[in-house]
Amino acid sequence: MARLNECIAMMDEGVALVSRMVPQMPALEARLCRLMLMLGDSIGEELEFKLKPHKLNHSEFLTLMILYTRPDGSSTPGELCEFATQGATNMTRIANALVARKLITRGASEQDRRRVVIRITAAGKRFVQKMLPPMFPRVATMFTDFNERDKRDLDRLLRKLAGNLDQLAENRHP
Numbered sequence: 116m117a118r119l120n121e122c123i124a125m126m127d128e129g130v131a132l133v134s135r136m137v138p139q140m141p142a143l144e145a146r147l148c149r150l151m152l153m154l155g156d157s158i159g160e161e162l163e164f165k166l167k168p169h170k171l172n173h174s175e176f177l178t179l180m181i182l183y184t185r186p187d188g189s190s191t192p193g194e195l196c197e198f199a200t201q202g203a204t205n206m207t208r209i210a211n212a213l214v215a216r217k218l219i220t221r222g223a224s225e226q227d228r229r230r231v232v233i234r235i236t237a238a239g240k241r242f243v244q245k246m247l248p249p250m251f252p253r254v255a256t257m258f259t260d261f262n263e264r265d266k267r268d269l270d271r272l273l274r275k276l277a278g279n280l281d282q283l284a285e286n287r288h289p
Contacts, residue, residue, distance in 0.1 A: 119157055123150065158257070165250045169242075174201055178209050179218060182235035183243045189234040218242055 126149050134142040159173060166176050177199045182188055190198075196206045210233055213219040218239035224230040235243075258266060 119153065122153060126150070126153070161253055161257070162250075165246075165253065169246055171246075174199060174205065175209050175212055178206075179213060179235065179239060179243060182219060182233065183240060185235075187234075188240070189232050192231055192233060195233060213239070 127146065130142050130146050130149070133145075134140050162173055162176070166172060171179075178195055178201075181195060181198050182190055192203065192206055192210065195201070195210075196203055199206070199209075201209065210219065210221055214221055217236060219233055219235050221231060221233050224232045261269070
């Protein structure tokens with residue numbers, strides 16, 4: 116696979132070419148969108164690299180982390196679908212995989228037996244506590260050349276972009 120910087124250079128050439136052919140194209144915005152997609156893919160690959168030895172994929176890891184960070188360690192399938200951006204069918208597959216590994220449980224709510232609750236187990240919590248620390252050095256390395264202000268600015272700008280994307284989504288679904 117080509118190195119990321121080579122892919123970025125090729126993307127820059129392509130955007131410049133299209134910009135000459137379609138002058139009204141917002142070239143900088145197009146480059147930024149494509150750049151974020153490329154970086155997102157690469158960050159995802161880095162994460163998968165660290166998850167693979169644990170026989171876990173990104174959506175399973177994210178589901179486990181959502182449960183780990185909840186005050187009571189539980190959520191509903193609907194909430195998990197929304198926060199993990201997964202469909203109901205895929206969330207069922209994810210839950211089945213995590214239940215089979217005894218990292219989560221799935222059962223009826225004590226308050227409403229019609230409602231399904233998914234809860235992280237003690238083994239699931241220990242698993243997260245064991246697997247997270249080895250991931251930290253690679254995450255830190257991604258930001259080696261960033262000072263604290265750079266990281267804060269990037270955080271602020273990405274959150275600003277998220278707000279704009281939320282507005283677009285609201286306009287798409289009146």
